[in-house]
Amino acid sequence: MNAAPLSASKKCPHCGQWSAHQQQPDDRCEHCHELLDPQGPAKQAEMEQAWKWELPPAMLIPIHPTDPWWLRGPKYLVRGGQLLFAATVSFVIWLVTALAG
Numbered sequence: 001m002n003a004a005p006l007s008a009s010k011k012c013p014h015c016g017q018w019s020a021h022q023q024q025p026d027d028r029c030e031h032c033h034e035l036l037d038p039q040g041p042a043k044q045a046e047m048e049q050a051w052k053w054e055l056p057p058a059m060l061i062p063i064h065p066t067d068p069w070w071l072r073g074p075k076y077l078v079r080g081g082q083l084l085f086a087a088t089v090s091f092v093i094w095l096v097t098a099l100a101g
């Protein structure tokens with residue numbers, strides 16, 4: 001019985017040997033130097049893409065320097081809400097991507 005945690009090693013899909021696995025998407029087999037997870041780098045790129053999803057600036061309410069203070073206050077509040085919404089959507093997209101992966 002191997003005492004090492006399961007996550008520390010992974011069976012190489014290329015040569016069938018067990019190899020140390022650092023939980024990195026581009027981990028390579030110690031024996032044949034092929035990727036332990038052939039889909040790893042693609043999955044990683046997908047996750048990063050999901051995190052980088054941002055609200056297009058055009059969707060943000062415009063705040064003009066010429067706006068009076070009583071108009072800028074509420075606009076900043078709306079913008080804050082929009083950014084919060086964008087962050088929430090980003091997180092949900094990331095979560096869905098992570099679960100689907």
Ligand SMILES: [Zn+2]
Nearest residue numbers: 012015029032
């Ligand atoms: Zn291998």
